[in-house]
Amino acid sequence: PSTPELPQGFTCCNFHREDDWISDSNYATLPMIPAGTPAKVTRYGRHRAYADIGGKPMRLGHDYGRDQETLQQWTAKLIVADDPKIKIASYPAAVQEAIKQGRISPGMTKEQVIISVGYPLTNENNSLDAPIWRMWVSSFGEYDVVWGPDGRVKDIAGDPATKAIIVYQP
Numbered sequence: 001p002s003t004p005e006l007p008q009g010f011t012c013c014n015f016h017r018e019d020d021w022i023s024d025s026n027y028a029t030l031p032m033i034p035a036g037t038p039a040k041v042t043r044y045g046r047h048r049a050y051a052d053i054g055g056k057p058m059r060l061g062h063d064y065g066r067d068q069e070t071l072q073q074w075t076a077k078l079i080v081a082d083d084p085k086i087k088i089a090s091y092p093a094a095v096q097e098a099i100k101q102g103r104i105s106p107g108m109t110k111e112q113v114i115i116s117v118g119y120p121l122t123n124e125n126n127s128l129d130a131p132i133w134r135m136w137v138s139s140f141g142e143y144d145v146v147w148g149p150d151g152r153v154k155d156i157a158g159d160p161a162t163k164a165i166i167v168y169q170p
Contacts, residue, residue: 005072007079008040011053013115014102015078022053023061024074026118028137028166032102035115036085041075049075065122077119084115098168104145105168108153113145117166120145137165 015022015037016030039053041060049060049071060078062071088099091112098105099116108116110128120133133145143158143166156167 006041006043007076009038009079009081010083010085011035011037011039012078012080012084013118014099015053015118016102017058020056020058021061022058023063024065024119024121025063025136025139027139028102028117029141035088035099036083039079041079044071044075047071051075051079064124068122068126074122087111088115094168094170097170101168103166103168104153104156105170106153106155109151110147113153135166137162141165 011033013035015033016026017033018030033053037054039051041049041051043050047062051058051060060075062074088096095108095112102116104113104116120135124134131147135145136142141162143156143162145153146155146157148154156163
């Protein structure tokens with residue numbers, strides 16, 4: 001059997017970690033590794049990829065989306081060849097600041113939201129074209145990103161405490 005390719009380049013988006021563990025839940029309440037951090041997958045294990053991210057060994061856990069995509073498909077979304085910092089620099093200042101803080105605001109595009117808070121869980125969001133993405137700031141704090149017909153964030157729905165964590169306030 002052929003060995004799957006090991007992605008290398010940069011983190012696609014802001015990753016949240018607990019020590020050396022990064023879950024596909026990417027909870028916003030945990031410490032953040034910024035989008036565009038140099039990264040490479042060094043090997044695959046069972047439901048996890050081992051990676052060097054910013055010079056530190058990290059474990060990427062494919063905890064929730066296993067039935068919808070393979071570990072290799074998931075890691076290929078996370079570790080990208082092109083540095084997202086180049087795209088981020090072209091965004092309006094308020095969007096750049098929201099991404100720097102790992103938050104979202106109305107008017108952001110899907111690409112900007114993914115860079116800022118990561119991909120939605122594939123087991124709860126079967127398509128990036130869905131009108132609403134269910135997302136999480138913690139295991140107890142969920143919120144919905146509601147998309148307008150223009151493909152931009154129309155609303156962020158959730159309880160006030162969750163919204164205080166995730167909604168960017170300039």
